[in-house]
Amino acid sequence: MGILQFTYLLHGLLWTAFLTAIGFAGGIAGGVIIALMRVSASPWLRIPAICWIGLFQGTPLLMQLFVAYFGLPLLGFNLPAWGAVAVALTANASAFLGEIWRGAIQAVPPGQSEAARALGLHARSRMIDVIMPQAFKLSLPATVGFLVQLLKGTSLAAIVGFIELTRAGTIVSNQIYKPLLVFGVVGAMYFALCWPLSLWGRRIERRMAAGLTK
Amino acid sequence: MLTRTASRNDGTAQRPAGGLMIEMRQVEKYYGTFHALKSIDLTVAKGEKIVLCGPSGSGKSTLIRCINHLEAIESGEIVVAGHRLSDSQKAVDAVRREVGMVFQQFNLFPHKTVLENCILAPMRVRKLSRADAEATAHKYLERVRIGNQAQKYPAQLSGGQQQRVAIARALCMEPKAMLFDEPTSALDPEMVKEVLDTMISLAHDGMTMICVTHEMGFARQVADRVIFMAEGRIVEENDPETFFRSPKHERTRAFLGEILTH
Numbered sequence: 001m002g003i004l005q006f007t008y009l010l011h012g013l014l015w016t017a018f019l020t021a022i023g024f025a026g027g028i029a030g031g032v033i034i035a036l037m038r039v040s041a042s043p044w045l046r047i048p049a050i051c052w053i054g055l056f057q058g059t060p061l062l063m064q065l066f067v068a069y070f071g072l073p074l075l076g077f078n079l080p081a082w083g084a085v086a087v088a089l090t091a092n093a094s095a096f097l098g099e100i101w102r103g104a105i106q107a108v109p110p111g112q113s114e115a116a117r118a119l120g121l122h123a124r125s126r127m128i129d130v131i132m133p134q135a136f137k138l139s140l141p142a143t144v145g146f147l148v149q150l151l152k153g154t155s156l157a158a159i160v161g162f163i164e165l166t167r168a169g170t171i172v173s174n175q176i177y178k179p180l181l182v183f184g185v186v187g188a189m190y191f192a193l194c195w196p197l198s199l200w201g202r203r204i205e206r207r208m209a210a211g212l213t214k
Numbered sequence: 215m216l217t218r219t220a221s222r223n224d225g226t227a228q229r230p231a232g233g234l235m236i237e238m239r240q241v242e243k244y245y246g247t248f249h250a251l252k253s254i255d256l257t258v259a260k261g262e263k264i265v266l267c268g269p270s271g272s273g274k275s276t277l278i279r280c281i282n283h284l285e286a287i288e289s290g291e292i293v294v295a296g297h298r299l300s301d302s303q304k305a306v307d308a309v310r311r312e313v314g315m316v317f318q319q320f321n322l323f324p325h326k327t328v329l330e331n332c333i334l335a336p337m338r339v340r341k342l343s344r345a346d347a348e349a350t351a352h353k354y355l356e357r358v359r360i361g362n363q364a365q366k367y368p369a370q371l372s373g374g375q376q377q378r379v380a381i382a383r384a385l386c387m388e389p390k391a392m393l394f395d396e397p398t399s400a401l402d403p404e405m406v407k408e409v410l411d412t413m414i415s416l417a418h419d420g421m422t423m424i425c426v427t428h429e430m431g432f433a434r435q436v437a438d439r440v441i442f443m444a445e446g447r448i449v450e451e452n453d454p455e456t457f458f459r460s461p462k463h464e465r466t467r468a469f470l471g472e473i474l475t476h
Contacts, residue, residue, distance in 0.1 A: 109319075109321075111317060111319050111321040112321060112323065114284055114317070114321060115315075115317060115321035115322075115323070115380075116323075116335075117284060117310070118282055118284060118310065118313075118314070118315040118317075118384075119310070119314075119334070119335035119339065119383070119384070119387060120307060120310040120311055120335060120339040120387065121334070121335055121338055121339060122303075122338075125334075125338045129323075129334055129338070130323055130334075133325045134323075134324065134325055137325070
């Protein structure tokens, strides 16, 4: 494998990181909304959130990518490949993060919300000042865990012809006929991204278990 | 502190007009099919200190939680400092503005420092500036003798200190009445006294207080009335002296026997 091929893989790696960042950023924005809708007292907010979560957790990401890539143009949305992939990843991530944060919000002891209500704080302040900062801390290990899943999930974008790391690996492998070497390098690159994230997630989890949640 | 008039058991309690802080009339509360409060009538005068006791599940916590609408009632009427409680947010806000509450489990916000715990509600609800809120907070933290811990997080304090912060946090809203829901039940024995001392000093300053507690020494020392509840009803109420010396009801005698003889 020459420098040219290696650079090509690095280019794919960059796209993988980019897709992950987009999916994660979109997932955070969407996930907060989904989580808040999901814990709302109003069924008009809660039920759509339940459906959204069910839909995107209950179908394969691959299928969601197909729908975004082939389906959205049929509806008149002409997106570039990366745009379609970003839409699918964002929707998928918002469902998973929404559910993770829903769990975290509900894991904050009810006494916290009670104390806030007794002090006269309104729903908005209770959420923003009291519940969400604690829920965020509780959800960090699961959130980081999901980030790793999302990063690996971007490899599915290869199926719609998007040249991210996995697709770049396939192309290089077809050029130089050394699949073991090429995919070994591709694997090492994924590992180099995911491993530190996993370690970080584990560290947060250990710290939380020790009760040092400041 | 206004003087107490005749206890409810002896007939109608007549108190001076405008002297009432909390009134509950014919209050009924259900949890599903469980009848938690049964036709509760209770009036508390300004400055009066009430100790509420009774076996677990008797409805005493539920009763005080209805006063600041942490629990909604099915029927009856609750008036706090002239504000009639209803399910409307405005009515609930008005009542919560006047009433502070202290919980068994402290319920301090663990992600905020002691000072931040104390300034949050004054800034958000009373719209005080940060400087004013901090000045108020320091005043009440001094008051509960914990002024030097303002920058610590709750987890760095002992249980007794945490509960005193919780009292200060409630006082920072400058309430007209305070509700205490078993404030010493989660504390180690050696920390009970510091919290009770804080409550006693608050009582001496004329705060209207309703305390759910089994600290009978505290009841003797500060209570104007002791109320005994069982199975969702007010069974008996009297001044502490009479209450402890000659309880009228068999249920009360049995309960006092349980908690006073160890």
